[in-house]
Amino acid sequence: MGEVFTNGRVILPDNIRDNVDVVVEDGRIVALLASEDAAVVDRRYRAIDLRGNYLAPGFIDLHVHGAVGRDTMEASAEAFRAICDYHASGGTTSLLLTTATAPLDHICAALGAIRAGKIPQIVGAHVEGPFISREKAGAQNVSFICQPTPDTVARFLGYGNMIKRITLAPEIGGALDAIKKFAASRVSLSGGHSDAWDDEARLAFERGMRSVTHTFNCMSSARRRGVQRVAGLLEFALSEPAISCELIADGHHVSATLMKMLYRAKG
Structure with missing residues (x-):
């Protein structure tokens, strides 16, 4: 049995549409119908009246450490299930469980548990640390x-395509070679927890870095080098169109003005 969602405002990639119904079978969208055509839908479909509310695709969260007191680093199916259930309650249907800076064996234990898991919401792992700057460690x-x-x-690459994203500081020793190797294996590289200068960020970009982690937080910004004021990772990311900027938009990590500035630069 399927469902047909009616009387909603449907959020699509390029616009928001009214007077369109969404037909779902086995958890997948199979058709979008003009509301006047909805009568052709088989009566076996359960009609769900959205009463003018929005219908959006499930959210995808690339940076999830935990929820409700549970943490990715517990490396347990029970913890992963609790995390996913909580985030599903807010509309997140796909996520990357995210590790923290810890002994390598502990990180690998979490990665192994993620790889062995059977929860459909978990589409991979985001490794945040341990390849970061001591000056910008934050909570790590x-x-x-x-x-x-x-x-x-090589140890991380041994997890195959299960690792989807790695946050590292491009200025630390060995980072540029690591970025090149990870990018060649189709791992997404993100600059973060970094004290990089503009030129160091650009070298990382040239080797495959295409995003930054929690923009404005634990990230270098413009400062003097000699007589010149030089950009940091923040300004490089804002000025480079090919860089995507992750933001913690919770109203605590970043002010409304900074969120607006990021939207103006990237929105």
């Missing part, structure tokens, strides 16, 4: 920050 544990070596890069 400074004790376990390290540089990417050929061995650690």
Whole structure:
């Protein structure tokens, strides 16, 4: 049995449409029908009246450490289920469970548990740290920050395409080679927890970095180098059209003015 969602404002990639019904079978959208054509839908479909509310695609969250007191680093199916259930209640239907800076064995244990999991919402992992800047560690544990070596890069690559995204600081030793190797394996590279100068950020971009993590937070910005004021990772990201900017838009990490500025630059 399927469903047909009626009387809603349907959010599409390029506009918001009224007077359109959405037909779903086995959890997948199979048709969009003009409301006047809805009568052709088989009576076996259960009609759901949205009463003028919005109908949006499920949200995709690329950066999820946990929820309701549970954490990705627990590396347990029970924790993952609790995290996914909580985020589903807010409309998130796909997410990347995100690790934190920790001993490599602990990170790999979490990655192994994610790979072994059977929860459809979990589409992969986001590795945040340990390849980050000590100066911009934020809430990450400074004790376990390290540089990417050929061995650690190979260890992460051993998880195949399960690792979808890695946040690292492009200015640290070994980062540029790591970015090139990860990008060649179709892992998305994001600059974050970084004290990079403009030229260091550009070198990372040239090797495959295409996003930045939690824009404005734990990120270098314009400062003097000699007599000249030079951009940091923040300004590089804002000025480069091919860089996507992640934002924690919770009203606590970033002010409304900064969110508006980012929207003007990237929206």
